Amino acid sequence: MSIKVQVTNLNKNFGTNHVLKNVNLTVQSNEVVVIIGPSGSGKSTFLRTLNRLEDPTSGNIVIDGTDIAQPNANINQVRENVGMVFQHFNLFNNLSVAQNIMLAPQELKNLDEQKAAAQAHHLLKMVGLEEKFAAPIQSLSGGQQQRVAIARALAMNPDLMLFDEPTSALDPEMVGDVLQVMKKLAQQGMTMIVVTHEMGFAKEVADRVLFFDDGQILEEGTPTAIFDHPQNPRLQEFLNKVLNV
Ligand SMILES: Nc1ncnc2c1ncn2[C@@H]1O[C@H](COP(=O)(O)OP(=O)(O)O)[C@@H](O)[C@H]1O
Numbered sequence: 001m002s003i004k005v006q007v008t009n010l011n012k013n014f015g016t017n018h019v020l021k022n023v024n025l026t027v028q029s030n031e032v033v034v035i036i037g038p039s040g041s042g043k044s045t046f047l048r049t050l051n052r053l054e055d056p057t058s059g060n061i062v063i064d065g066t067d068i069a070q071p072n073a074n075i076n077q078v079r080e081n082v083g084m085v086f087q088h089f090n091l092f093n094n095l096s097v098a099q100n101i102m103l104a105p106q107e108l109k110n111l112d113e114q115k116a117a118a119q120a121h122h123l124l125k126m127v128g129l130e131e132k133f134a135a136p137i138q139s140l141s142g143g144q145q146q147r148v149a150i151a152r153a154l155a156m157n158p159d160l161m162l163f164d165e166p167t168s169a170l171d172p173e174m175v176g177d178v179l180q181v182m183k184k185l186a187q188q189g190m191t192m193i194v195v196t197h198e199m200g201f202a203k204e205v206a207d208r209v210l211f212f213d214d215g216q217i218l219e220e221g222t223p224t225a226i227f228d229h230p231q232n233p234r235l236q237e238f239l240n241k242v243l244n245v
């Protein structure tokens with residue numbers, strides 16, 4: 001096993017709002033980490049610091065041996081290596097499905113059009129949307145658009161994927177297909193950090209679950225430990241609310 005991500009004493013302030021409080025986390029290569037926790041606890045901010053969409057206030061974020069928290073870190077390289085999928089897919093509505101996937105590799109990696117198209121075809125097959133290659137984005141359902149967003153992120157060949165509540169804006173019948181793609185990715189060995197409240201997914205796919213509360217990791221463990229034997233009262237309370245038991 002090798003270490004993919006090592007976060008040390010990470011802090012993030014928005015003005016006087018201390019959002020991340022000395023977060024420490026080590027993620028191994030090929031590990032799937034699921035983050036749960038109440039709204040406003042800093043989950044999104046944490047993911048966003050991992051690819052420098054937010055600048056950390058202090059601390060270290062070492063990914064593949066490079067501290068990306070340093071002010072002089074090569075942000076473009078960070079973004080190439082770390083793919084991110086958001087709740088709202090942020091696709092280009094004026095482009096086709098394939099064009100959305102081909103854009104970044106062509107512009108940032110100088111991939112020629114033929115190779116980019118072949119790669120888009122391959123990725124669309126992986127996410128089960130082969131037949132949508134030339135379709136306009138608007139003709140796709142939310143679940144299909146989210147799978148295109150995953151394919152787009154994968155087109156840069158990232159070695160770490162971050163997912164921020166990828167299914168929470170979807171109609172319930174769309175959720176399964178997206179989780180299925182994420183599960184496949186995990187089985188292929190992708191290192192993944194996933195914010196989600198899909199407990200079934202967490203139980204089946206996660207190696208480790210982290211409970212975020214008030215900018216800190218209050219508890220972490222295997223899915224069984226976290227869901228069946230939660231220790232911290234705040235985690236117990238949270239699970240009672242989320243699982244409606
Ligand atoms: N860009 C921002 N500017 C100011 N405050 C922010 C910003 N992004 C997040 N916050 C604040 O940080 C806290 C954590 O937010 P967030 O990371 O989105 O939590 P979560 O994803 O767990 O719901 C909240 O108090 C939120 O208002």
Ligand SMILES: [Mg+2]
Pocket residue numbers: 043044045164
């Ligand atoms: Mg969030």
